[in-house]
Each structure stands twice: as structure tokens, then as C-alpha cells.
Amino acid sequence: MLDFMYNAYTKVYFGKGKEKEVGKIITEYGYKKIMMQYGKESIKKSGLYDVVMNSLKENNIEVVEMGGVEPNPKLDFVRKAAEVAKKEKVEMILAVGGGSVIDSCKATAVAAANNCDVWDVISRKIKPKTSIPVASILTISAAGSEMSNSAVITNMEENMKRGFNGEYNRCKFSICNPELTFTVSKYQTACGVVDIMAHTLERYFTPYPPTELTDRISEGLMKAVVSAGAVAVEKPDDYDARANLMWASSISHNGLTDCGREYYLCVHQIEHGLSGEFDFVPHGAGLAVLLPAWGKYMYKNDPSRFAGFARGVFDVNEEDDMECARLGVEKMAQFFASIGMPKSIREFGIKEDALPRIAYLTTFGKTRTIQSLTDLDYDKILEILKIAY
Amino acid sequence: MLDFMYNAYTKVYFGKGKEKEVGKIITEYGYKKIMMQYGKESIKKSGLYDVVMNSLKENNIEVVEMGGVEPNPKLDFVRKAAEVAKKEKVEMILAVGGGSVIDSCKATAVAAANNCDVWDVISRKIKPKTSIPVASILTISAAGSEMSNSAVITNMEENMKRGFNGEYNRCKFSICNPELTFTVSKYQTACGVVDIMAHTLERYFTPYPPTELTDRISEGLMKAVVSAGAVAVEKPDDYDARANLMWASSISHNGLTDCGREYYLCVHQIEHGLSGEFDFVPHGAGLAVLLPAWGKYMYKNDPSRFAGFARGVFDVNEEDDMECARLGVEKMAQFFASIGMPKSIREFGIKEDALPRIAYLTTFGKTRTIQSLTDLDYDKILEILKIAY
Numbered sequence: 001m002l003d004f005m006y007n008a009y010t011k012v013y014f015g016k017g018k019e020k021e022v023g024k025i026i027t028e029y030g031y032k033k034i035m036m037q038y039g040k041e042s043i044k045k046s047g048l049y050d051v052v053m054n055s056l057k058e059n060n061i062e063v064v065e066m067g068g069v070e071p072n073p074k075l076d077f078v079r080k081a082a083e084v085a086k087k088e089k090v091e092m093i094l095a096v097g098g099g100s101v102i103d104s105c106k107a108t109a110v111a112a113a114n115n116c117d118v119w120d121v122i123s124r125k126i127k128p129k130t131s132i133p134v135a136s137i138l139t140i141s142a143a144g145s146e147m148s149n150s151a152v153i154t155n156m157e158e159n160m161k162r163g164f165n166g167e168y169n170r171c172k173f174s175i176c177n178p179e180l181t182f183t184v185s186k187y188q189t190a191c192g193v194v195d196i197m198a199h200t201l202e203r204y205f206t207p208y209p210p211t212e213l214t215d216r217i218s219e220g221l222m223k224a225v226v227s228a229g230a231v232a233v234e235k236p237d238d239y240d241a242r243a244n245l246m247w248a249s250s251i252s253h254n255g256l257t258d259c260g261r262e263y264y265l266c267v268h269q270i271e272h273g274l275s276g277e278f279d280f281v282p283h284g285a286g287l288a289v290l291l292p293a294w295g296k297y298m299y300k301n302d303p304s305r306f307a308g309f310a311r312g313v314f315d316v317n318e319e320d321d322m323e324c325a326r327l328g329v330e331k332m333a334q335f336f337a338s339i340g341m342p343k344s345i346r347e348f349g350i351k352e353d354a355l356p357r358i359a360y361l362t363t364f365g366k367t368r369t370i371q372s373l374t375d376l377d378y379d380k381i382l383e384i385l386k387i388a389y
Numbered sequence: 390m391l392d393f394m395y396n397a398y399t400k401v402y403f404g405k406g407k408e409k410e411v412g413k414i415i416t417e418y419g420y421k422k423i424m425m426q427y428g429k430e431s432i433k434k435s436g437l438y439d440v441v442m443n444s445l446k447e448n449n450i451e452v453v454e455m456g457g458v459e460p461n462p463k464l465d466f467v468r469k470a471a472e473v474a475k476k477e478k479v480e481m482i483l484a485v486g487g488g489s490v491i492d493s494c495k496a497t498a499v500a501a502a503n504n505c506d507v508w509d510v511i512s513r514k515i516k517p518k519t520s521i522p523v524a525s526i527l528t529i530s531a532a533g534s535e536m537s538n539s540a541v542i543t544n545m546e547e548n549m550k551r552g553f554n555g556e557y558n559r560c561k562f563s564i565c566n567p568e569l570t571f572t573v574s575k576y577q578t579a580c581g582v583v584d585i586m587a588h589t590l591e592r593y594f595t596p597y598p599p600t601e602l603t604d605r606i607s608e609g610l611m612k613a614v615v616s617a618g619a620v621a622v623e624k625p626d627d628y629d630a631r632a633n634l635m636w637a638s639s640i641s642h643n644g645l646t647d648c649g650r651e652y653y654l655c656v657h658q659i660e661h662g663l664s665g666e667f668d669f670v671p672h673g674a675g676l677a678v679l680l681p682a683w684g685k686y687m688y689k690n691d692p693s694r695f696a697g698f699a700r701g702v703f704d705v706n707e708e709d710d711m712e713c714a715r716l717g718v719e720k721m722a723q724f725f726a727s728i729g730m731p732k733s734i735r736e737f738g739i740k741e742d743a744l745p746r747i748a749y750l751t752t753f754g755k756t757r758t759i760q761s762l763t764d765l766d767y768d769k770i771l772e773i774l775k776i777a778y
Contacts, residue, residue: 005402013394212617213613213637223605240390251645259636
């Protein structure tokens with residue numbers, strides 16, 4: 001087991017109606033003036049906007065609003081929001097939405113606190129240690145940003161989607177009410193299921209020796225996600241299925257499933273190449289076509305590990321490791337298809353001749369390889385993209 | 390899934406040699422004067438005392454020492470330590486040891502911060518909200534106090550061992566180096582294994598409906614503990630086994646394995662009756678004889694849950710739930726025996742006529758029942774004790 005630091009300090013208020021307490025909770029932290037970011041109109045239609053604003057008002061909290069965060073949150077918006085945050089001297093930033101809104105808030109907060117351009121943070125020119133406190137009211141179970149130390153921002157000028165990590169990035173608190181996800185469409189729910197699963201799966205397949213406890217927890221988590229995911233896409237108002245997905249979203253990306261190992265989220269990075277170039281590709285759907293392709297390319301490199309995955313997550317009952325590994329990848333592909341995910345890059349309407357460009361973007365213009373069970377360079381990534389096509 | 394609040398904010402520095410960084414870490418928090426508690430001479434013999442003192446000295450941290458914490462930490466010691474902590478105005482309290490030392494520090498900290506007698510906190514006369522910050526350098530994997538919100542203190546005057554919980558009770562940080570547990574005896578290691586397993590097991594068997602994600606994580610955790618426990622008692626310097634146990638100790642009692650459910654630690658409470666009356670009974674050994682007895686008494690009340698336990702933790706391959714449940718309890722008993730734990734209360738040299746007194750203490754003089762899968766009153770607890778005898 002490798003050394004690690006575990007620091008998942010986000011306080012999670014989980015359950016029915018918890019969003020009504022947001023004003024009271026913020027008051028406990030002593031903040032009087034906040035910025036609130038959200039997406040398009042959906043939180044207004046659902047009534048969540050009013051609930052949150054009422055709670056803030058009742059507690060005399062001044063709010064600077066920044067609505068309009070887009071999926072795959074954009075650098076331009078963050079730059080604008082950071083200027084407002086500085087000018088208005090907000091004490092914390094509240095995200096009301098999913099991973100995109102939370103990531104936008106994290107990026108805004110770090111730029112405002114350090115009085116810098118956030119792309120300098122993302123491109124590792126600046127290494128910040130602090131940020132304005134961020135909190136969230138979660139409305140989609142997927143990205144895990146509500147407890148994670150990471151965020152992903154898209155730079156439209158460079159067609160580049162890129163993440164940055166740091167302990168300063170963790171939410172102070174997150175309010176997680178599974179009922180708020182009842183209205184998430186079947187397709188978006190499925191995208192979330194894939195993303196949640198990917199966060200643990202990509203930590204599970206590491207070149208380091210197995211870490212028994214983390215492995216068993218990871219298999220259990222993925223098994224629960226497969227089960228709850230199948231229910232949630234069929235019965236959108238099944239509270240328990242939604243609750244299991246929501247909590248899995250948080251702990252799949254808060255550090256728990258990588259204790260004692262290193263990880264690289266390599267398929268995530270290929271997906272950032274894909275949806276960085278084709279903004280209309282939802283992150284989860286991109287992962288759903290790339291993960292099985294990566295699995296098919298990779299399983300022969302570590303059949304016993306893939307066999308453990310197959311047995312622990314999909315109850316594959318096959319003694320031969322190589323065959324069990326193959327079946328595990330197949331089961332994963334079948335599961336993603338069963339919840340309505342695309343089976344190939346082709347299904348997005350993307351032409352095959354775009355694949356080299358995706359591999360080029362993924363490798364930052366052939367300047368890096370990506371670590372996985374084996375290192376992936378431009379050529380290998382292109383091969384995986386071809387399998388996914 | 391029931392509503393919950395998750396707040397496991399303890400920062401964990403996990404790995405080889407991390408204890409050398411204690412002075413640097415404390416300095417990061419800004420504390421200049423601390424109290425340090427530890428047990429008898431073992432940390433001096435092992436050299437850990439010198440390593441810690443050197444690190445504190447290098448960082449110019451003033452230390453008020455309180456050695457001599459006993460197993461099942463005593464109220465008298467805590468009262469004395471709290472007076473010293475107040476007089477010396479220490480800014481934090483560092484535990485160097487196992488659960489007993491950490492619990493002693495937690496009790497000292499809350500009494501000093503609130504200028505009260507800690508037994509008034511333990512007997513719920515006072516409900517504190519704050520405490521002096523506590524941190525730990527862990528030397529035994531067992532109690533989970535290094536991340537938990539609870540502590541247990543023994544009142545010798547009343548022969549009573551009793552716990553108290555509160556968020557103020559969590560360590561700010563814990564330093565967990567598995568190497569420090571290489572010298573823990575086979576017997577004490579096994580006691581720890583049982584305690585770790587019990588913390589998750591007692592959260593797993595709840596009268597509430599199953600919470601899929603927490604259940605799968607719990608089963609995975611217990612499975613890993615069974616596997617690592619068997620190795621650690623045979624090979625005390627097996628780093629990975631020790632590391633799995635140490636991390637399992639922390640996350641078995643930090644709240645992760647009860648998310649979405651209520652729990653009562655009922656066998657723990659019977660064990661507190663047992664070792665409250667017979668101070669020479671190690672907590673883990675007491676649990677090792679009581680858990681299988683409780684299981685034998687209880688499994689028919691919820692065969693499907695016990696069967697899930699048997700399949701998920703011990704790979705019992707039996708289709709009939711009732712038989713599978715019975716086999717699961719048997720497997721648990723066999724596992725505890727296989728790592729050298731006693732199989733009955735009799736083996737402690739306790740006479741059978743002491744059992745009513747233990748049941749009496751457990752029920753606070755027949756004034757309470759204990760919740761389990763079914764409520765346990767004095768008579769039922771006595772019955773379980775007889776099975777354990």
C-alpha cells in the first residue's frame with residue numbers, strides 16, 4: 001500500500017429537503033455575502049431557485065447572482081465571474097447545480113482569491129494554496145465535484161478541456177438531496193452513472209500492486225452503482241436508487257477509492273480530448289464508449305486484475321482469468337448499453353477522420369503520454385479511439 | 390436510505406515514517422504549546438517517544454507530558470489531566486498510542502475546554518459543542534478513535550465503562566504509520582481485528598431497510614479485514630496486512646459504514662458491561678465471545694440479512710437463507726477462534742453467577758433496553774451472555 005493523505009473534509013448534509021437549510025448553514029460559517037452560480041433556467045422551473053433564495057433571504061445573506069453556467073463550463077464565464085467576485089468581495093461561492101456549476105465556482109474562487117487568471121492555474125503556471133470557500137447544492141449525481149479536490153474547465157479558444165486539483169478546491173459543505181435529481185432525464189442519469197462508475201474504475205485499474213481494502217470497497221461501490229443505475233433510469237423517482245447514486249457520486253471521487261494507490265484517470269483524459277473537440281458530447285456518454293474500448297485494448301495486460309473486476313462487480317463466474325477478464329469488459333459494455341448509452345463514437349455523428357485530432361488534443365499535441373496499466377502514447381490512444389469508433 | 394450528515398474531517402497522514410513530521414504538521418496549525426498523552430513505557434522502549442519529542446523540539450513546540458494512560462482509560466486520570474490542561478493553557482492535545490490514549494485525550498480536551506467534569510458529559514448532563522483540538526499518532530489498529538466522533542471512559546467507582554459522542558470529538562489530524570504496529574502482540578492484534586470488524590458489523594445489522602451502497606462497502610471492508618487479520622497475526626511485520634488493518638480501523642468507525650442508516654453498537658454495549666465489571670477483559674476479546682453469541686441468538690430474526698453477511702464477507706455458498714445465515718455466524722466464530730481469540734466468557738476465568746451482574750450493568754440497572762435487530766432487555770441480554778458462556 002502506498003503512502004497517502006486523506007482529507008475529505010467536505011461536510012455533507014444528505015437527505016430530503018436539506019436545501020431549505022442552506023441559509024442557516026451558511027450563517028453558521030459566518031458568511032454574510034455570497035456569490036451564487038447556477039446553470040440555465042431549470043432550477044427556476046423546478047422551484048429550487050426560490051427555495052434557496054428564500055432561505056438565504058431569511059438569514060439576511062446578500063447574494064450576487066451569476067446564472068448561465070454552461071455544461072463543460074467555459075473559461076470566459078469563469079474569468080467574468082472572478083472579476084465580479086473580487087469587485088463584490090464575496091465571502092463564499094455557492095454552486096446550485098451539477099458538476100459543471102460546481103467546477104465553475106471552484107475555478108472562480110481560486111482565480112478571485114489569488115487575483116490571477118485561472119488558466120494559469122489550470123496550465124500549472126501558478127500553484128495556488130488557497131481559495132474562496134465554495135459550497136454546493138447538488139442537482140445531478142455524476143461528477144463527484146461536491147466532495148472532490150478537482151475541477152474541469154473548457155478553453156474554447158484552444159478547444160481544450162482540462163482539469164486541475166488541489167485541496168483548496170474541496171467544497172466546505174455540500175447539500176445532497178436525492179429528490180432534486182428526480183427530474184434528471186434518463187439520458188443524463190445514465191451519463192452520470194457512467195461518470196460515477198468511471199471515477200472508481202479508473203482508480204481501480206492502476207499499475208500498482210492491489211490494495212486489498214480499497215479494492216474491496218471499490219468493487220462494492222461499483223456493484224451498488226450498477227444496481228442503482230439500472231433502477232434509476234427506469235424509475236426516476238425511486239428515492240433509494242437516486243440516493244445510492246448521489247452518495248456514490250460523492251465518495252467515488254473524494255479520495256476514498258484511491259487510498260494507498262496512485263491513479264491517472266486515463267480514460268477521462270481521452271474523453272476530455274473527445275468532448276474538448278466536440279462540445280456536444282456529454283462527458284458520461286463519451287466515457288461510455290471509451291471505457292469498453294480501453295478495456296478491450298487493455299485487459300490482456302493484466303487479466304487477473306480485470307478478472308477481479310468482473311467477479312467483484314458483475315458476479316462473473318468463470319475460473320479462467322483471461323476469459324473472465326474478457327467477459328468483465330463485455331459486461332461493462334452491455335451495462336452501459338442497457339441504460340441507454342451510445343456504443344460507439346460513430347453514434348455521436350463524428351467522422352472517423354476526426355480521431356487523430358482527438359488523440360492529438362489528448363496528448364497535448366503529442367507532447368505527453370498518459371499513464372494507465374501501461375503508458376499510452378498518441379498511437380495507442382488512436383488505436384483505442386478506433387476500437388471505440 | 391435515511392438522511393445523514395457526514396463530517397469525517399480528520400486529516401489522515403498515512404504511511405511509513407509519517408510520525409517524524411508531527412512537529413511540522415502541528416506548526417502548520419499554528420499551535421505552540423501542547424499536552425502529549427501516552428500509555429506506559431512501550432513508546433519509550435520502541436523509540437517512538439524520542440522520534441516524536443525530537444520532531445516537536447525541532448519545531449519549538451512546548452510539551453506538557455501526561456504519560457501513564459491505562460487500557461480502558463480511567464476517569465480519575467482524565468480529571469487530573471484536564472486540570473493540568475487548563476492550568477497550562479495547552480492549545481492542543483496529542484495522543485501517542487491506541488484507542489485508550491486517544492479517548493483519554495478526547496475526554497481531557499472536552500472537560501478542559503468546557504471547564505466541566507467529564508463524567509457530566511458522559512452521563513449526558515452537559516452537552517458540549519466545543520473542545521480543545523485533539524490529534525493522534527496511532528500505534529494500534531483497533532478502536533478507530535483516530536477518526537471517530539466517540540470516546541469511551543471507565544469510571545472505577547461505579548464499575549462503569551461508557552462512551553460519549555460528538556463532532557467536537559474528532560481528531561484534527563491522525564498520523565497512521567502501519568510500521569508502528571509491527572510490535573503489537575498476536576493477541577492484541579487479534580483483539581484489534583475483532584474490534585474493527587465489530588464497528589462495521591454492528592452498523593450493518595440494523596433494523597432499517599438495507600442501504601445498498603453502504604452495505605456493499607461494509608461487506609467489502611469486513612472481507613478485507615478477515616483477510617488482512619489472518620495474515621497480520623501470523624506475520625506481524627507484513628506491511629500490507631498491517632496497513633489494511635490500520636486504514637480499516639479508521640474508516641470502520643468514522644461514519645462511512647453507517648451512512649443512510651441508524652445503528653446502536655449493541656454488542657459493544659454488552660461488552661462494556663462485561664469489561665466494565667471485569668477490567669482485565671480486553672475489549673476485542675470480549676467482543677469476540679459476544680458477537681457469535683449475539684449472532685446465534687439473533688440470526689433467525691433476519692435470516693436474509695445474515696445470509697447477505699455470510700455471502701458478502703465469508704463467501705458462503707448456500708442458497709437457503711436460514712442455513713446460509715447460520716453458517717455465516719459459524720464462520721465468524723471460527724474466524725475469531727482461528728486468530729487466537731477466546732471462544733467463551735468462561736475462558737476469562739469468570740464465574741457463571743457473574744452474568745446477571747453484567748446484564749444489570751449493561752442495562753444501567755435494568756433501566757434501559759438496547760436496540761439491535763430486535764430490542765434487548767435485561768432478560769434477553771442475560772440469555773446472550775449464557776450462550777456466550
